[in-house]
Amino acid sequence: MDIPSKYEPGLAESKWYKYWMDNGFFKSMPDDREPYTIVIPPPNVTGVLHMGHMLNNTIQDVLVRRARMQGKNACWVPGTDHASIATEAKVVAKLKAEGIEKKDLTREEFLDHAWEWTNKHGGIILEQLKRLGASCDWDRTLFTMDEKRSESVIKVFVDLFNKGLIYRGIRMVNWDPEAMTAVSDEEVNYTDEKSKLYYVRYKIVGEDGYIMVATTRPETILGDTAVCANPDDERYKHLKGKKVIVPMANREVPFIFDSYVDPEFGTGCLKITPAHDINDYEIGMRHNLPSIDVFNEDGTISSSAGMFEGIDRFKAKELAEKELQRTGNLVKVEKYDNKIGRSERTNAVIEPRLSVQWFLKMKELSKPALDAVLDNEVHLHPSKFKNLYRHWMEDVHDWCISRQLYWGHQIPAWYYNNNEFVVAENISEALELAKKKSGNDALTQNDLRPDEDVLDTWFSSWLWPITSFDGINDPGNADIKYYYPTNVLITAPEILFFWVARMIIAGYEYRGQKPFNDVYLTGLVRDQMRRKMSKSLGNSPDPIELIEKYGADGVRVGMLLCSPAGNDLLFEDSLPEQGRNFANKIWNAFRLVKSWEADDKIKQPESSAIAVEWMNEVLKKSITDIDLTFSKFRISEALMIIYRLFWDEFSGWYLEIIKPEYQKPIDRVTYEATLSVFDKLMKLIHPFMPFITEEIWQLLIERKKGESLMMSRLPEAKNFNKNLIAGFVSIKETISAIRTVRKEKDLPNKQKLDLLILSDKDHIDAHFMPVISKLCNLTSIKFISEKQDGAASFMVGTTEYFIPLEGKLDVEAELLKIREELEYHKGFLVTVMKKLDNERFVSNAPANVLDLEKKKKSDAESKIRSLEERMKELTSL
């Protein structure tokens, strides 16, 4: 067989993905096996794959493939999210490029455009995931706005409303006066900008004096309904019960006290404008203040301001400054650095604005979800997020679930008469309710006006683990009973609250059970400068190009190598490169093994027998270690164990020991054992690198049609021989020391050497001697009872070794080496003696610690003794 010296990933990837799909290996149906379920964090339907997805989905695929190979019924449900804000923004931008303004379209017309866009771009991202090797059950692909998911969302809204948990309330929103729409917090960019702080005086009613207020917004003075100070502030205590006159407006407003006010800031006196600042609004609520909205939707001054009507807010600010100056109420102006929020879309300065929104009461609803995490019903990985979670859940706010958008699940509320409303699953039920509620049987559907808003995207995502198996519409169906709760959720920490916490809440509310056992929080993918990867910065590589360059397996390994849970991943090309190199290493090891011809007549060399025995123990130990790391979700670490197992132990040691001479055949026993080890290694690596392992596994021995590595069972291990493994570790040291001697003495590898061991046979583990002999190209290994002249020497543990050099010994160099070693051991002895000379240590330390220190001391002393003797001998030469 002719195998190329470089692994070509492209062909293998498309070949085996098709093979897996054609054989239906990704499919899952309920049966009597243990289920292993993951629901995908649905990517935006019109999005394209970015590095975050790569990381996230690689981890999911590793877990799902591993579970499948453990004999579990693995089910990974894929799907996409309608992502109302992001998608609507994209559609608006696309229409704008075509010269169409959103405001010129009806809701229905806009939605037609949005669906067209969704159908055109939707699913691209899922196709990209296939390139990565994702073993999702594609027949189960979902969309958060498909029929069943939408139906579920509406049902849940109605249910929560009927339980009294959803209400309408006033809230401050980020208003973009240019786009004339509310924008989400995520769409507001804050920048430090220079502005001014105005000191304005307010006349005290019934007194001669004034009080002074500092403000950055003089134009909103027209909307003031109180002036406020901290109740502990001595300077203002005398003003209790007094009134002051708002400048320009000449309105009498009360002087009030609230602990919100910071006495240190400005004059310690705050003007209260409930309509235009969230804190003022809250103070207003506490003190029953009226609220005067001085702005129109487009940012001009409204009629209720009583002045400057129709003038733009920035112009009004200048006019207000002049007017205050003219009336002598402006005392001074200071420079001030302020954080200004601007709309991501229009760059217009955001205006806080009061509006009516829908809310979900969270306090009681979230209780079981808080307990679930605190009681370790749901495990967060890494656990440091537990504190954060608790902190947030204990201080949970009501959830504003309405959005002023078209793209999304429209809120199932209908208005009639004078802003009365009903909530129902559809308009005919709404009509019946409205008739009942109003007592007016003459109402028709035409009298009902549907709510214009849609629901927050998270209001559908929070049901995802349930709706993935249609558990809202059909709570008793076979799928939901079998697959729920799911096993693990893989997601980014920044949506711990937006999404994860709310899924747990919904899980308990609608299934009476947690939605998943474990949550693995990945890090953010950043570039080398620690910047978040983003399209606008242009610092994000195209994942598909990476796959083409390094292979899917290489990219998967690259993503995982440097991404411990919860830590950011600083991405650079060297990572997938390392992954690709690993794939090539595996490939070449395979080439080597396949190049051998097995011969029944050859007897197995002793060294090979030992190597096989040792390799199998190392394999068992690694399997144990891998199981342990997986149980702690330390996936990077598991990969590193496998990486070193294959590269160092298998390729570096095992294959080097059993390797027959060039173009000579290998004995059958070792060959078969090696194929078996290779088979196990492919199984262990498969979850991480599915393609190359399948390719090699199929070529390793003849396979039947329809067989696949991905459906085979992972090797298991219970016990391993610790002594054998430890013995080999010390043998590695000996070999390494001999190699160093060769290097220092410039002895070519081909030249045979003798090894002398200053010890008796019973004292030393001779088991691995044939291995040393083979790897170091020795003619003999002998045990001696006296030190050897004219030989290079070294120590491993407390045993001294000699290699006769036939006059090649460089005494000076040897002495230098010994002096260095002596220095080290003497230094070490000092640290040990420091402890042993300390009486309090000797009397207080536990016996085992004391014994250990004593052993350290005697070992060091014996080493120093033999080094000194050796030095004496050398100098006497």
Add this chain to the structure above:
RNA sequence: GGGUUGUUAGCUCAGUUGGUUUAGAGCAUUACCUUGACAGGGUAGGGGUCACUGGUUCGAUUCCAGUACAACCCA
């Protein structure tokens, strides 16, 4: 402003129930080797007073407190 977490080798990270031969890995780096699996390889090195300052202790990189810096979340 409030909170959470972190600071260990050039980089990314492990580790420590406080003592395990004067701290480990991968990558990077240095020297040498290499026509017989792999130059995307091999061998051998170098590199860290475990952020700082105190405290507890026979003993602190590990526990506690404070300081500095950084990241994230909330306002």
